[in-house]
Amino acid sequence: MCFQQSLMLIIYLVQFYMNDVLAYASHYTPEGIEAQLKKYRIVPDIMENATREDMEVEYQGNLMIQMGNFVSLNRTAFEPKIKWKVDPNFYYTVTLLDADYVNIMVLQKVQYQLWMILNIPGDNITAGELLTEYMGPNPEKDNLPYHRFVFVLWQHPFVHFRELRVRGGQLPIYRENFNAKKFTEKYEEDGLGEPYAVNFFRTCHPKEE
Numbered sequence: 001m002c003f004q005q006s007l008m009l010i011i012y013l014v015q016f017y018m019n020d021v022l023a024y025a026s027h028y029t030p031e032g033i034e035a036q037l038k039k040y041r042i043v044p045d046i047m048e049n050a051t052r053e054d055m056e057v058e059y060q061g062n063l064m065i066q067m068g069n070f071v072s073l074n075r076t077a078f079e080p081k082i083k084w085k086v087d088p089n090f091y092y093t094v095t096l097l098d099a100d101y102v103n104i105m106v107l108q109k110v111q112y113q114l115w116m117i118l119n120i121p122g123d124n125i126t127a128g129e130l131l132t133e134y135m136g137p138n139p140e141k142d143n144l145p146y147h148r149f150v151f152v153l154w155q156h157p158f159v160h161f162r163e164l165r166v167r168g169g170q171l172p173i174y175r176e177n178f179n180a181k182k183f184t185e186k187y188e189e190d191g192l193g194e195p196y197a198v199n200f201f202r203t204c205h206p207k208e209e
């Protein structure tokens with residue numbers, strides 16, 4: 001083999017290896033995702049149809065979120081590491097919602113936004129636009145056995161979102177006015193489409209554990 005051929009071979013092997021390392025492999029089949037989303041009524045509460053993809057969500061101490069596992073509140077105080085199957089032609093927007101938050105003004109369940117990052121290139125969340133600063137789940141002591149906390153990811157072209165920035169420590173009212181289905185509709189013309197990937201966990205007030 002001449003030098004040039006060897007070089008080509010090395011480049012080929014490195015590319016092959018990199019693809020293998022970087023490509024995200026789903027942890028669930030589409031059927032498995034759909035079954036869990038329906039079991040816990042994420043479908044239809046948060047989204048109309050199940051996504052085909054999952055997201056990998058890892059909290060500190062190697063705590064993996066697994067489509068509805070029960071998690072201790074004290075493990076979720078800091079934002080997790082998240083990953084998903086990336087298409088380099090798109091941007092991604094991710095949110096974490098409490099699907100069982102009750103708005104005491106209207107005594108109704110609303111979706112409470114705990115975290116939101118817009119226009120993420122690939123899965124580099126530090127390069128996205130931080131809309132809502134991360135807040136650890138903090139369900140009220142209520143008569144529910146648990147709250148569902150849902151990570152929803154959209155895949156889309158770059159969008160000029162028209163949303164209010166929410167900082168840590170701001171009043172709950174800033175986080176209460178979110179609805180994943182309405183968000184999808186609001187930006188439909190901008191190419192948002194239905195959610196692309198999802199994951200979720202359950203947790204409750206420590207006194208109810």
Ligand SMILES: *[C@@H]1O[C@H](CO)[C@@H](O)[C@H](O)[C@H]1NC(C)=O
Pocket residue numbers: 048049194
């Ligand atoms: C959900 O899936 C059904 C059946 O495939 C489809 O008709 C409907 O348009 C989908 N809903 C949304 C919001 O995409």
Ligand SMILES: *[C@@H]1O[C@H](CO)[C@@H](O)[C@H](O)[C@H]1NC(C)=O
Pocket residue numbers: 072073074075206209
């Ligand atoms: C978190 O909560 C669980 C269950 O209440 C408890 O067993 C565990 O010791 C707590 N961990 C820390 C670090 O506080």
Ligand SMILES: *[C@@H]1O[C@H](CO)[C@@H](O)[C@H](O)[C@H]1NC(C)=O
Pocket residue numbers: 124126127
């Ligand atoms: C992620 O984005 C940050 C900020 O734009 C950049 O500094 C960093 O190099 C990016 N990381 C990767 C792995 O691309």
